[in-house]
Amino acid sequence: MISHYQSNLENFLHWANNTPNKLYLRQPVGNQYIDYSYSAAATEVKKVAQFIQKNSKNGSKNVGILSKNSAHWMMADLAIAAAGGISVPFYATLTKDQLHQVLVHSECQILIVGKLDHWDKIKEGIPATTLLIHTPESSEKTGIQWADILANTEEIQQLPKPKPSDVATIVYTSGTTGMPKGVMITYGGIEAGINMAREIALLDLPNARFISYLPLCHIAERNFVEFAATAAGGTIHFVENLDTFAKNLASARPTHFLAVPRIWAKFQEGILQKIGSQKKLNLLLSIPVVKTFVQKKIQKGLGLDEAKLTVTGAAPISEELLTWFQKLGIFIQEAYGMTENMGLNAVMPRDQIKLGAVGRIHPDCETRIDSETQEIQMRAPYNTTGYFKEPKLTEELFTEDGWLRTGDQGKLTADRFISITGRVKDNFKTAKGHYVAPAPIENRLNTHEFIEQVCVVGVNLPQPIVLVVLTALAKSKEIAEVQEAFQALLNEVNPMLKNYEHLKKVVIVQEDWTIENECLTPTMKIKRPSIEKKYQANFELWYTNEASIIHE
Incomplete structure (x- = not known):
């Protein structure tokens, strides 16, 4: 056990020295696994670190990682730290132009390339001056190969001793509102965050096991899996691909298991398909002798029968879905935060789950609600120092007295539970001059079994309208049944809303919103500006249409 956590690299080296043979990384390949003990990973980390250090030029410390999650992603990140570099991870789903934009902005002279689906399409976006290192999962077999570095390089001897104020990593935001921003996170910030979360995250649990499949360049996965598992001396499993998930x-x-709300919804869908219907599940759970058996069977079927911490975050989750899983004995804890505060603003206590809130404020985190805008603002020792090369945006991020502006609107109770009521910038003004917060309305609609994705819009319209993407279930139904269901939904939801929030129309759009068509961020959140731009030309036409439910 480590008495006080230090940097991610130091925590890793502690276990490499004290539990060298313990399994650190498990990479599935077909029906087999490639396993890395802590000491085996340390050997690779130190050799790649030596290569990075020798090939860093002009004083540049920034080294990029472009790969899906894998054991080599983890070792690359540690090697960059061991070389005294600053790691800059990029989403594996970026297009050629997006990659070029962030690579140039981040000033990465070295890029470690790993497991990707579309290398041939994006490699032209990499500046010619960038030195590429290819891991064994990279489809590119020319140029500098990880395996060759291991064969021809000695281990680095002199490890860096960074100051707490030194930048450890630059994390680019997923860009819900435009150009991604490079959030600078310091060594001191990571250390403060991981120590603060020690008890909440059950990091002293023996034989802790984590699974990494959400993008590692997102702060939630980086914190919850890489930093937490490494501090705990745990084992990190990976997912080979979507089909083997x-x-x-x-x-x-x-x-320890983290999933975004969409994945929990997919689990629910799969469970109900196997059982047959919600009615049948309700019946099984109502029989005391059968209930425990059914709960355990479902938990084991998912792979969550030994999970002590099940967490959701990155997007709103409905109270109905949380309650549904509680009946199966799975108590999902919401976590609330953003890249700029390492995702550490609040977490729901396991033994005190309050529906309607997103968690209780962390011990080392001061939080207040701005009286004018209702914005949540916070201070913590792990907050970012700002955006890389963006002094104006950095200045706008903080209040004059040094509190970080989250951009979220919320309410705070006396016992430090916080709930989100909207986004300051998402709110739009209708033609009648009223401001509408779309997020709470979307949360109400999102629970419907026919709705896969939803976006409430209405700039300059008299009343808001809602755009929806259908679930697979809805697509299998007759149009009349779907229309009837959505009319019933409007009749149910509108009376709960203020008059100026009443939804005038439901518009069923034909094309799913994906990362590829730039309607979703790499973390599966809707990109509101992109969606509005895509459909804006039709808003007035839809609004004046006589029907309440419209097919695009």
Whole structure:
């Protein structure tokens, strides 16, 4: 056990020295695994670090990682730290132009390339001056290969001793509102965050197991999986691909599991498909002798029968979905935060889950609500120092007295539970002059079994309208049944809203919103500006249409 956590690299080296043979990384390949003990990973980390240090030029410390999650992603990040560099991870789903934009902005002279689906399409976006290192999962077999570095390089001897104020990593935001911003996170910030979360995150649990499948360049996965597992001396399992997700999860049986709301909704869908109907599940759970058996069977089927911490974050989750899983004995804890505060603003206590709130404020985190805008503002020792090369944006991020502006609107109770009521910038003004907060309305609609994705819009319209993407279930139904269901939904939801928030129309759009068509961020959040721009030309036409439910 480590008495006080230090940097991610130091925590890793502690376990490499004290539990050298313990399994650190498990990479599935087909029906087999490539396993890395802490000491085996340390050997690779130190050799790649030596290569990075020798090939860094002009004083540049920024080294990029472009890969899906894998054991080599983790080792690359540690190697960059061991070389005295600053790691800059990029989303594996970026287009050629997006990659070029962030690579140039970040000033990365070295880029570690790993497991990707579309290398041939994006490699032209990499500046010719960038030195590329290819891990064994990279489809590119020319140029500098990780395996060759291991064969021809000695281990680095002199490890860096960074100051707490030194930047450890630059994390680019997923860009919900435009150009991604490079959030600078310091060594001191990571250390403060991981120590603060020690008890909440159950980091002293023996034989802690984590599974990594959400993008590692997102702060939630980086914190919850890489930093937490490494501090705990745990084992990190990976997912080979989307098709093997269920198998890999069942094999890992993690003690710690993080999923975005959309994944929890997919789990629910899969469980109901197997059982047959909600009515049948309700019946099974109503019989005392059967209930425990059914709960355990479902938990084991998911691979969550040994999970001690199940967390959701990155997007709103409905109270109905949380309650549904509680009936299965799965108590999902919401976490609330943003890249700029390392995702550490609040977490829901396991033994005190309050529906309607997103968690209780962390111990080392001061939080207040601005009286004028209702914006949540916070101060903590792990807050970012600002945006890389963006002094104006950095200045706008903080209030005059040094509190970080989250951009979220919320309410805070006396016992430090916080709830989100909207986004300051998402709110739009209708033609009648009223401001509408779309997020709470979307949360109400999102629970419907026919709605896969939803976006409430209405700039300069008399009343808001809602755009929806149908679930697979809805797509299998007759149009008349879907229209009837949505009319019933409007009749149910509108009376709960203020008059100026009443939804005038439901518009069923034909094209799913994806990362590829730039309607979703890499973390599966809707990109509101992109969606509005895509459909804006039709808003007035839809609004004046006589029908309440419209097919695009």
